[in-house]
Amino acid sequence: MTLPTPLDDLLKLAAETGARLAPLATGTDAGRDNGHESYRVLRESGLLALLVPQEAGGAGLGFGDYWRVLAELARHNGAAALGFNMHHVVMGALADAGGTRLPPAAETFRAWMLDEVVNGRKLFASATSEAGRGAKLRGMRTRYRLSDDGTHYILSGKKSFVSLAGVADYFVVAAAADGAEDTGEVSHFVVAADDPGVGFGAVQHMSAMYGTSTAPMTLDEVPVPRSRLYLGVEGMSLFKVVREPHWMIAGYTGAYLGIAEALFQHTVDHVTASAARADSPVVQQELGKMAARLWAARALVHEAGDLVTARRGSLEANAMVHAAKYVVGEAGPRLAQDALRLCGSAAVSPGHPLERLIREVQFAHVMPAKPQDCLEYLGKSAVGVNLYDARAFTW
Missing domain, CATH: 2.40.110.10 (Butyryl-CoA Dehydrogenase, subunit A, domain 2)
Structure with a gap:
């Protein structure tokens, strides 16, 4: 299938694909299946070509809008969204090089890999x-x-x-x-x-x-x-990561934002199922606190992603994606604690979406960059360390 290019249409496609992924999440999480069906659905959707330039048959999506599509998928099935992101982590450098004339060997490689994705529906990791x-x-x-x-x-x-x-x-x-x-x-x-x-x-x-x-x-x-x-x-791999770290250290951020959004929505749905709970000022304040945390994280993610699209490799964009990764990793577990207080047994009942989401949202810190690495980067930026020098990092 040919991918649409307007963002609204891509988000609609992601929502439709997510609706097919959502029923698969619980069984896969419980180990009743291997999760491969989710990736068959993603292949069929054509979304593997999100980053492929339009002239090569893809959607030509920028980094910020990619995060939006990834978050939409993660709202439905977090594990599938993370796997989907692994494909795009390795597609990212090709997308970044779109429109740039490369040496013959690089041009040949890029053409081959893009063709494998667009026409072969091949999945990379x-x-x-x-x-x-x-x-x-x-x-x-x-x-x-x-x-x-x-x-x-x-x-x-x-x-x-x-x-x-x-x-x-x-x-x-x-x-x-x-x-x-x-x-x-x-x-x-x-x-x-x-x-x-x-x-x-x-x-x-x-x-x-x-x-x-x-x-x-x-x-x-x-x-x-x-x-x-x-x-x-x-x-040149380390040089690339130091100059333009957004894929290596922050690709996951959109997925964990989507998981946090799903966690909040399931909490709201559980609370509003009871009029007495929904009318409680205390409950409303707790939901308000959750909403504020989520909105703050979402705003930073969107601003950071859009800055990468506009000024890829700039020191400000590089710092902001580290900040976004850190803030999403902090916000998710706090939302999980709030959900536990508000939802009680539903939040710890095996098979309930809330129980799965509460576990999943905790693991943003496991993915690179780790919290300490994000904070170190931001601190080095604040004191004027040359962040284009690979010797400044343990990477």
């Missing part, structure tokens, strides 16, 4: 995190080398918490050059799920977000054609 290191690029233990005949890169290593295992067609794998002492020069490679030497462990049963289909990944001498080096450039 990121494989960056490693045990004990999280998503930090510096010190990467996964390594690559050029094959003896120079036609392939050979990748070896282990990744942890790889989302969309068993679902995605391709994984964009971060790795450092074999033998390099300074592993700050990290590259990304597109590895097919069925490439020789690629393996996945059991999907992890987590306390929330089971539907992200997250599992450990092993790469045992995996041959990757040179044409699948991301944008045809080695060693």
